[in-house]
Amino acid sequence: MKKIIALFLIAAVALTLFACAENAENTGVDASGDDASVGDTSGEAADSTTDETTSGEEAFEGTDINIAVLSGPTGIGAVCLMEANDAGETVNTYNFTVSSANDEVVAGLTSGEFDIAAVATNVAANLYNKTDGGVQICALNTYGVLYILENGNEIESVEDLRGKTIYATGQGANPEYVLDYILTENGIDPENDVTIEFMDSSALATAAAAGEVDICMLPVPAVTSVLMQNSDMRIALDLTEEWDKVTTDGKLTMGCVVVRTEFAEENPEAVAAFLEEYAASIESVLADTEHAAELCEEYGIVAKAAVALSAIPDCNLCCVTGDEIKEIIEPYYTVLYNANSSSIGGALPDEDFYFVSK
DSSP states (O other): OHHHHHHHHHHHHHHHHHHHHHHHHHHHOOTTSTTHHHHHHHHHHHHHHHHHHHHOSOOOOOOEEEEEEESSHHHHTTHHHHHHHHTTOSSSEEEEEEESOHHHHHHHHHHTSOSEEEEEHHHHHHHHHHTTSOEEEEEEEEEOOEEEEEESSOOSSGGGGTTOEEEESOTTSHHHHHHHHHHHHTTOOTTTTSEEEEOOHHHHHHHHHTTOOSEEEEETTHHHHHHHHOTTEEEEEEHHHHHHHHOSSSOOEEEEEEEEHHHHHHOHHHHHHHHHHHHHHHHHHHHOHHHHHHHHHHTTSSSOHHHHHHHGGGSOEEEEOTTHHHHHHHHHHHHHHHHOGGGGTSSOOOGGGBOOOO
């Protein structure tokens, strides 16, 4: 009998609390807005209290992060983040360094000067292997940026390159291996069926702009600069598209973001916040390319805003994070490894190379 009485009392109290809550809610919502502030304030306080008590932790307030970005396509995605950081609108506080040399960024990551950096994908794997797992890849930011330019209208397919002389940049690096792979998969022997002449990127861009070469392979934004200076040159082949035609696995991915493993382990919330803000930055770049182009010049990512404006659509910017990273890039690493294992540090990266937020 006592248990029955107790149950009735609990039910009565619950009904009373429900009635009070319903009455408070109805009182707080007013079309005129006179009493809405009272209801809203109590609601915010309740929400705040709930968040604090359920989480048992204070909200993450951000961390100072030293970031290096390369000038050119790999760094373009960060420009809106750089602007937001300067305006004090980011969770973390970012100290940016813009560099034109991979070696400088690699040295900074190795020494601990940089916590996060945007680098070429082969550099990321190379650094991972040479530092015994000292860095992890936490985002892919750029798919393929290589194009075949032609002074003329003969090249419509890869097969049309057979018997031709191709001036190219990137000997002993990603561009050479990408070109060789695409030629080979199309039945063209890079050693015997074509002549490939390698040149420094800036020298080749100058020669192409002056009309001194008929066919060449260059990355953006050098491609953009050439096209702006020489109206007879045109994009004949997009090597990202050609890559997709000959492989069903992964994508041609040439730019990424790495984080020092030690920093990621000690600051998981900071890295997670960075990845969210970085993704938003790339989204903003793609949504407003004109403003992004101005920022590229302002921050020294691309020399001229006009070049950046034309180049951004051809940069194939992306922001891939989490488990999808390995699925997309490992086939590309396999191609590089088969072409020259030292290009990625002598071995395919292990599972712990791929950073996934906890």
